[in-house]
Amino acid sequence: MSARLFQNAHIVVPGQSDPQALDLRVVDGVIQAVAPGIAPEPGDERIDCRGGILLPALCDAHVHIREPGQEDAETIESGTEAAAAGGFSRILAMPNTDPPIDTGGMVGFIQSMADRRARIPVSVAGCLTKGREGAKLAEIADMAEQGAVMVTDCNHALQDAYVLRRALEYTRHFDMVVGVYPDTPALSKGGVMHEGAESFRLGLPGIPAMAEEIGIERDLRVAAAVGGRIHIQNVSTAEGVDSIRRWKARGVQVTAETTPHHLLLNHTQLGNYNTHFKMMPPLRTEADQQALLEGLLDGTLDMIATGHAPHTDFAKNLDFNHAPFGIIGLETALPALHTHLIQTGKLTWAQLCRLFSDAPRRLLNLAPIALEPGQPFEAALFDPAAENTITRAALKSRSFNTPWLNRTLHGRVTALYLPRDQ
Amino acid sequence: MKSVSHRKDLLSFDNMTREEALAILDTAKPFKDLFTRSVKKVPTLRGKTVLNLFYEPSTRTRTSFEIAAKRLSADVTNFAVSTSSVVKGESILDTIDTLQAMQVDYMIVRHGVSGVPEYIARHTKASVINAGDGHHAHPTQALLDAFTFREIYPDLQGKRIVVAGDILHSRVARSVFQLMHLLGVEVGTFGPATLIPPTIPDYVNVFTRFEEVLEFDPHVLYLLRLQLERQTANFFPSMREYHRVYGVTDERFRQIRERGMHIMHPGPVNRGVELVDDVMTYERTLINTQVENGIATRMAVLYHLTPEVKSRSHDTEETA
Amino acid sequence: MQENPVLNPEAVTEAVKRLANEIHAAHGDAPIAFVGIHTRGVILADRLVAELRTRRGNIEQGTLDISLYRDDLDNLAALPSIEGSDIPFEVEGATILLCDDVLYTGRTIRAAMNVLLDYGRPKCIQLAVLADRGHRELPIAATWTGIHIPTRRDDYLRVHFKETDGVDDVIHYSRDPA
Numbered sequence: 072m073s074a075r076l077f078q079n080a081h082i083v084v085p086g087q088s089d090p091q092a093l094d095l096r097v098v099d100g101v102i103q104a105v106a107p108g109i110a111p112e113p114g115d116e117r118i119d120c121r122g123g124i125l126l127p128a129l130c131d132a133h134v135h136i137r138e139p140g141q142e143d144a145e146t147i148e149s150g151t152e153a154a155a156a157g158g159f160s161r162i163l164a165m166p167n168t169d170p171p172i173d174t175g176g177m178v179g180f181i182q183s184m185a186d187r188r189a190r191i192p193v194s195v196a197g198c199l200t201k202g203r204e205g206a207k208l209a210e211i212a213d214m215a216e217q218g219a220v221m222v223t224d225c226n227h228a229l230q231d232a233y234v235l236r237r238a239l240e241y242t243r244h245f246d247m248v249v250g251v252y253p254d255t256p257a258l259s260k261g262g263v264m265h266e267g268a269e270s271f272r273l274g275l276p277g278i279p280a281m282a283e284e285i286g287i288e289r290d291l292r293v294a295a296a297v298g299g300r301i302h303i304q305n306v307s308t309a310e311g312v313d314s315i316r317r318w319k320a321r322g323v324q325v326t327a328e329t330t331p332h333h334l335l336l337n338h339t340q341l342g343n344y345n346t347h348f349k350m351m352p353p354l355r356t357e358a359d360q361q362a363l364l365e366g367l368l369d370g371t372l373d374m375i376a377t378g379h380a381p382h383t384d385f386a387k388n389l390d391f392n393h394a395p396f397g398i399i400g401l402e403t404a405l406p407a408l409h410t411h412l413i414q415t416g417k418l419t420w421a422q423l424c425r426l427f428s429d430a431p432r433r434l435l436n437l438a439p440i441a442l443e444p445g446q447p448f449e450a451a452l453f454d455p456a457a458e459n460t461i462t463r464a465a466l467k468s469r470s471f472n473t474p475w476l477n478r479t480l481h482g483r484v485t486a487l488y489l490p491r492d493q
Numbered sequence: 494m495k496s497v498s499h500r501k502d503l504l505s506f507d508n509m510t511r512e513e514a515l516a517i518l519d520t521a522k523p524f525k526d527l528f529t530r531s532v533k534k535v536p537t538l539r540g541k542t543v544l545n546l547f548y549e550p551s552t553r554t555r556t557s558f559e560i561a562a563k564r565l566s567a568d569v570t571n572f573a574v575s576t577s578s579v580v581k582g583e584s585i586l587d588t589i590d591t592l593q594a595m596q597v598d599y600m601i602v603r604h605g606v607s608g609v610p611e612y613i614a615r616h617t618k619a620s621v622i623n624a625g626d627g628h629h630a631h632p633t634q635a636l637l638d639a640f641t642f643r644e645i646y647p648d649l650q651g652k653r654i655v656v657a658g659d660i661l662h663s664r665v666a667r668s669v670f671q672l673m674h675l676l677g678v679e680v681g682t683f684g685p686a687t688l689i690p691p692t693i694p695d696y697v698n699v700f701t702r703f704e705e706v707l708e709f710d711p712h713v714l715y716l717l718r719l720q721l722e723r724q725t726a727n728f729f730p731s732m733r734e735y736h737r738v739y740g741v742t743d744e745r746f747r748q749i750r751e752r753g754m755h756i757m758h759p760g761p762v763n764r765g766v767e768l769v770d771d772v773m774t775y776e777r778t779l780i781n782t783q784v785e786n787g788i789a790t791r792m793a794v795l796y797h798l799t800p801e802v803k804s805r806s807h808d809t810e811e812t813a
Numbered sequence: 814m815q816e817n818p819v820l821n822p823e824a825v826t827e828a829v830k831r832l833a834n835e836i837h838a839a840h841g842d843a844p845i846a847f848v849g850i851h852t853r854g855v856i857l858a859d860r861l862v863a864e865l866r867t868r869r870g871n872i873e874q875g876t877l878d879i880s881l882y883r884d885d886l887d888n889l890a891a892l893p894s895i896e897g898s899d900i901p902f903e904v905e906g907a908t909i910l911l912c913d914d915v916l917y918t919g920r921t922i923r924a925a926m927n928v929l930l931d932y933g934r935p936k937c938i939q940l941a942v943l944a945d946r947g948h949r950e951l952p953i954a955a956t957w958t959g960i961h962i963p964t965r966r967d968d969y970l971r972v973h974f975k976e977t978d979g980v981d982d983v984i985h986y987s988r989d990p991a
Contacts, residue, residue, distance in 0.1 A: 499892070516894065519894070523878065523897030523898070524895075526897055532930075532931035534931070535881040535882060537880075796881070
């Protein structure tokens with residue numbers, strides 16, 4: 072028997088919006104007691120949390136691992152090390168690798184590679200269509216049998232509503248989620264940032280908000296007609312949030328995510344053509360930021376996901392038009408949300424855990440984590456007082472493409488506890 | 494002695510004051526006067542190296558900078574950049590590192606993508622002059638236009654200009670808007686609604702009919718070059734219709750002459766599209782003057798910039 | 814810093830008159846072109862021309878801006894603004910009398926001669942200065958000098974004219990008590 076006693080902790084427990092000053096005792100990976108001032112028993116390993124916050128470990132439903140194909144940007148080891156450092160005990164790996172994960176065999180290969188080499192458990196998503204080409208459905212049943220929990224073509228938005236219709240119909244028998252990236256390529260083609268006064272000033276081709284809005288509207292209309300589980304990735308616009316709100320009210324089975332950077336940054340911040348601010352969908356306006364937060368608070372948007380997209384220095388050092396879209400996010404997500412939303416009183420710890428742990432876990436068919444007696448102990452310890460400067464040296468990811476590079480955020484994950492490690 | 498402070502790069506007018514813009518324009522005048530001497534060269538940049546780094550072909554602008562630099566006695570090198578170097582796995586940064594090692598003092602950069610000169614400027618000690626980037630900015634063009642405007646109207650405060658054509662894709666339009674506004678000129682624009690986005694700066698008056706342009710009565714009508722490929726992207730149905738609705742037709746040219754408006758154009762001109770042929774021989778068409786003034790203005794810009802290569806000591810004013 | 818007046822207003826007028834007399838004696842009525850170096854050399858040229866116009870004709874006048882020919886642009890804290898040169902006569906074959914307020918290292922005069930030579934080939938160039946403070950760095954000498962003033966290298970010598978400074982005088986600023 073091994074027992075550990077966490078003392079001086081502030082614990083995010085069910086039913087309380089703020090962390091409570093409690094102790095927590097774990098025996099063989101299962102929580103045995105959560106109470107104030109638990110008396111240590113002989114043989115207990117005592118852990119002084121120094122007032123830190125103990126919260127259910129996070130789950131990220133949108134991570135690009137890059138292996139196989141772009142191991143210079145990220146590998147299963149480095150990506151999951153970064154996830155663990157960010158407080159995540161589970162991630163969903165996206166299938167836009169090279170070659171793409173579009174067969175049962177590939178899903179099985181990635182899953183077994185992850186089981187052997189990953190720092191934390193990894194769920195795998197497969198492609199919706201073969202080669203992510205948007206034409207022919209990939210072998211969805213094969214992939215489901217190998218454990219895939221979602222099919223998605225990532226940022227290759229489906230041009231063809233017919234393909235989306237058949238995918239939503241076909242997946243219904245396999246309890247598989249269809250992930251869609253909402254876009255209207257004819258409207259966004261060639262764009263590299265949000266279309267508006269800033270894109271005019273900088274002379275960069277714009278991506279209008281309506282490209283996303285029309286995409287969401289179309290995809291949800293199809294889902295309303297044929298059923299299936301649809302998940303909208305990367306929502307970035309106020310109108311997009313509105314659209315989801317309307318279709319949810321009409322009973323469509325839809326979940327939706329947004330990212331920390333779309334919540335916390337906007338298009339005025341890439342003034343000096345910094346490619347670390349180039350992502351798809353692009354950073355939008357302050358009004359969109361506000362609408363995304365409201366959407367999360369009222370349940371229209373179900374979850375936060377980082378969309379962690381590593382790119383090498385070489386790729387991000389290209390000019391703004393040619394540099395790839397995407398930024399890393401696993402290690403900055405919690406400190407950034409803590410600094411800008413929790414410390415400012417816009418979001419509670421309980422809400423954060425609902426959005427960044429419970430909801431994504433449900434999406435991946437996993438039970439939510441509750442820090443209460445009888446439950447497996449799967450938690451992150453967060454020191455809210457730590458000054459956390461995001462430096463290259465400190466990042467576990469192989470890539471450094473984050474807008475927070477060399478900026479200081481408040482708080483740092485100091486430990487991650489997984490049931491299998493105990 | 495009157496003087497202006499040091500600036501390393503000229504990328505756009507974002508961080509420029511009216512005083513600084515006027516200082517550059519004032520400096521261009523004595524440079525233009527040099528052209529009447531038997532020796533047109535001055536030794537100001539003797540021993541300095543100026544590099545033309547053109548990722549987009551442009552014989553006119555490159556030649557103008559080359560003559561400007563040579564008249565300041567600088568050594569000029571044209572660095573031909575293969576557009577395929579990105580494909581070959583060489584980033585702009587690699588190129589800059591190579592050039593930095595060659596001890597270049599000034600880099601003149603033209604690139605098809607907005608922001609590249611700014612990016613290069615951040616990574617080199619050399620002074621960087623933006624010779625046109627994507628749709629973003631073309632500051633020396635706007636300066637030579639303002640210089641040409643000032644030769645006719647020495648005080649630009651309250652004067653009026655209308656920039657006509659494809660604003661959406663024009664770096665010239667953006668820079669001309671910004672500089673003219675900085676100099677107190679009232680700015681208007683005229684062109685197809687597809688090519689004048691609603692996101693243009695608030696100070697620009699948007700005209701939808703040529704009659705409104707006449708009512709505004711600009712001192713200068715500035716015509717932009719229309720890229721012929723815009724037609725295929727459905728920005729307007731045909732060249733014929735563009736000319737009839739937004740170009741300087743024979744009838745409009747008559748009205749322009751009556752009012753004594755001046756015509757500017759950054760060149761090269763599409764005859765029969767932006768303007769009818771007769772405009773080219775009109776005595777108030779300033780297109781050739783703009784080209785001539787380009788050299789003096791670019792000399793003034795080169796004189797005005799200070800590379801970081803050498804640090805400057807404080808006061809050696811007393812050299813008499 | 815010690816401040817020692819070297820020439821008062823009357824002495825400045827006197828020195829200019831003496832320079833004019835010497836120049837007149839040397840050149841008679843032969844054609845001559847006065848070229849002042851911006852800023853106070855231009856005023857000295859104006860004063861000399863005003864003196865001589867009452868006695869003779871055949872005088873041309875111009876101004877020189879040597880900013881673009883300076884050899885110390887890299888070392889200046891701020892760029893000089895350019896006034897431009899104005900040489901409204903044919904330099905080829907002309908007798909030119911360069912005018913400046915203070916002669917010091919000689920570098921300004923070197924630059925001024927370079928500018929003039931880029932306009933053409935003069936018959937000869939002579940130099941008139943109001944004050945010579947020594948410390949030459951180039952083999953240059955004035956043809957006519959208003960006053961010689963021994964100075965130390967880190968001293969300042971300032972010529973003031975009514976037109977630019979509101980008063981005519983020459984002041985010697987030195988670090989040690991005089």
